[in-house]
Amino acid sequence: MENKSTEEKIFDAAYREFVEKGYEGARMQAIADRVGINKALLNYYYRTKDKLFDAVVPRIITQLPIGINNILEKDNPFEQKIEEIVHLYIGFLKKNPLIVRFVLRELLNGPDRLAKIFVEVIEHKDNNLIARLTELIEKEVQAGNIIPIKPEQLIINIISLCVFPFIGRFMVENIILKNAGTNFDEFMKDREKEVVDFILNAIKP
Amino acid sequence: MENKSTEEKIFDAAYREFVEKGYEGARMQAIADRVGINKALLNYYYRTKDKLFDAVVPRIITQLPIGINNILEKDNPFEQKIEEIVHLYIGFLKKNPLIVRFVLRELLNGPDRLAKIFVEVIEHKDNNLIARLTELIEKEVQAGNIIPIKPEQLIINIISLCVFPFIGRFMVENIILKNAGTNFDEFMKDREKEVVDFILNAIKP
DNA sequence: GTCTATAATGTGATAGAC
DNA sequence: GTCTATCACATTATAGAC
Numbered sequence: 001m002e003n004k005s006t007e008e009k010i011f012d013a014a015y016r017e018f019v020e021k022g023y024e025g026a027r028m029q030a031i032a033d034r035v036g037i038n039k040a041l042l043n044y045y046y047r048t049k050d051k052l053f054d055a056v057v058p059r060i061i062t063q064l065p066i067g068i069n070n071i072l073e074k075d076n077p078f079e080q081k082i083e084e085i086v087h088l089y090i091g092f093l094k095k096n097p098l099i100v101r102f103v104l105r106e107l108l109n110g111p112d113r114l115a116k117i118f119v120e121v122i123e124h125k126d127n128n129l130i131a132r133l134t135e136l137i138e139k140e141v142q143a144g145n146i147i148p149i150k151p152e153q154l155i156i157n158i159i160s161l162c163v164f165p166f167i168g169r170f171m172v173e174n175i176i177l178k179n180a181g182t183n184f185d186e187f188m189k190d191r192e193k194e195v196v197d198f199i200l201n202a203i204k205p
Numbered sequence: 206m207e208n209k210s211t212e213e214k215i216f217d218a219a220y221r222e223f224v225e226k227g228y229e230g231a232r233m234q235a236i237a238d239r240v241g242i243n244k245a246l247l248n249y250y251y252r253t254k255d256k257l258f259d260a261v262v263p264r265i266i267t268q269l270p271i272g273i274n275n276i277l278e279k280d281n282p283f284e285q286k287i288e289e290i291v292h293l294y295i296g297f298l299k300k301n302p303l304i305v306r307f308v309l310r311e312l313l314n315g316p317d318r319l320a321k322i323f324v325e326v327i328e329h330k331d332n333n334l335i336a337r338l339t340e341l342i343e344k345e346v347q348a349g350n351i352i353p354i355k356p357e358q359l360i361i362n363i364i365s366l367c368v369f370p371f372i373g374r375f376m377v378e379n380i381i382l383k384n385a386g387t388n389f390d391e392f393m394k395d396r397e398k399e400v401v402d403f404i405l406n407a408i409k410p
Numbered sequence: 411g412t413c414t415a416t417a418a419t420g421t422g423a424t425a426g427a428c
Numbered sequence: 429g430t431c432t433a434t435c436a437c438a439t440t441a442t443a444g445a446c
Contacts, residue, residue: 006429024229025314028422041430043423104372105313108306109230111375122380130381147406152385152392153399156370156377164365167309167372170316172361175327176335180357187357194358201352202407211411233440246412248441 007045009035014046015056019098022105023053023113057114061121063099065092072132078140082158083196089162090192100166130155146203154203161195212250214240219251220261224303227310228258228318262319266326268304270297277337283345287363288401294367295397305371335360351408359408366400 004012013034017026028049032039046052071084093100106114134151141148165172165188173184180187209217218239222231233254237244251257276289298305311319339356346353370377370393378389385392 022314027420029420038431039422040424040432044429047423049422101313105310107375108310108313109227115375115379118375119379126380131384134385149403150395150399152381152387153396153403155381157366157400157403159373160365160369161362163373164369165361168364168368170312170320170323174320174324175331176357176360179336180339182357190355191358194355195362198354198358198362198407201409202403204406232438234438243413244440245414245442249411252441254440 006035006037006041010037010042010045010052011056014052015059018053018056019060019102022102022109023049024109026053053113054117057117058121060099060102061114061118062125063096064103064121065089066122066125066129069129069132072129072136078136078145079200081136082199085158086162086196086199087192089159090188090195093163093166094188097166097169100163104167144205147205149203157202158199161198165191211240211242211246215242215247215250215257216261216264219257220264223258223261224265224307227307227314228254229314231258258318259322262322263326265304265307266319266323267330268301269308269326270294271327271330271334274334274337277334277341283341283350284405286341287404290363291367291401291404292397294364295393295400298368298371299393302371305368309372349410352410354408362407363404366403370396 010031013031014026017031017034021027021030026049028039028042031052032042035041042052046055065088068085068088071081071088074081076084103114111118133155137146137149137151137154140146169184172187177184177187215236218236219231222236222239226232226235231254233244233247236257237247240246247257251260270293273290273293276286276293279286281289308319316323338360342351342354342356342359345351374389377392382389382392
């Protein structure tokens with residue numbers, strides 16, 4: 001696999017450096033070192049740190065499991081859709097903690113740098129997911145299958161329950177689990193089922 | 206109020222600078238400018254940026270509503286305790302978005318800088334809160350007042366539902382609420398009641 | 411205590427040889 | 429394309445006069 005072009009090698013190295021350190025923390029020198037070249041070559045291929053960052057970001061963001069349309073497509077009962085969404089999210093977060101941290105950190109530092117591309121990616125991949133999910137929930141409410149709840153609240157509840165433990169991992173480990181006789185991985189393993197039950201219980205009429 | 210010592214003025218200015226920009230983003234020059242002095246004086250009172258940061262951080266972190274012991278002390282029914290905790294958390298987050306962002310950003314950049322003091326603060330203010338909350342939940346489960354649920358899962362569910370919308374505010378605003386005909390403030394106003402209902406429903410036997 | 415001036419370092423960007 | 433050398437700038441830290 002040594003036939004990668006220098007440009008690709010730089011891209012890959014930059015990808016890792018930015019994901020690990022964030023824009024501010026990333027160092028051009030460190031990227032050059034990862035490739036085994038010097039900084040001047042970075043400038044030759046990508047003119048500036050900003051441009052290199054902009055080149056890498058889409059590759060990072062498009063990995064987010066935003067497009068869960070396939071789950072909605074399938075003709076499964078509502079409960080099962082919820083379950084699949086939860087598993088998809090938590091599964092992704094388990095496998096990609098660095099990406100989650102990266103996105104969050106950049107958004108916190110000021111969404112400006114990510115905002116534009118973020119919205120682009122969503123509108124491209126998302127394909128009105130939220131609108132369709134909203135519609136689905138409203139239908140279930142009207143049919144009396146679940147309690148009356150505003151779709152946007154339910155959607156955010158689902159995301160909150162899946163995502164927060166990874167964001168607040170430090171606190172979860174050092175405060176809540178400290179004396180619980182379990183570790184983070186075990187806790188998260190339990191949690192997949194736990195969250196599904198919690199949600200389904202909460203919306204059961 | 207002009208009788209503050211220079212040292213106090215520096216402390217206050219540093220507090221604001223660090224909270225707004227984070228450790229990496231904060232500039233010693235900016236702090237000096239806020240006070241109306243020059244950088245050399247910062248060095249006179251606090252030797253380095255690190256030491257100034259360490260001096261300020263406890264003041265920031267101790268504001269977190271970790272010690273919710275008073276809520277547990279009161280002899281209210283379990284449901285009401287949940288409700289009060291949710292209101293306390295969301296109320297705090299509404300009033301102190303910058304503090305939340307600060308803590309989160311520093312934890313994401315690597316908990317090392319905050320970790321030690323964070324744990325200290327918790328152990329001092331927290332006073333076995335989690336242990337007591339855990340005990341309380343276990344008692345409710347055994348009494349059959351709520352469904353069987355692991356205390357640590359329930360605790361994190363509560364925190365998740367309160368905190369996440371503020372963390373993911375950008376996404377909430379730009380994705381979920383985009384076409385919902387509402388804004389973040391309205392959404393969060395609704396949410397206080399919504400979250401309480403959601404939780405109580407979820408744990409109802 | 412407070413200032414001016416400057417050192418010391420780190421980082422991104424560029425010039426120019428090969 | 430790739431390198432060495434260097435610039436330009438920002439930022440923290442410090443020396444020394446008052």
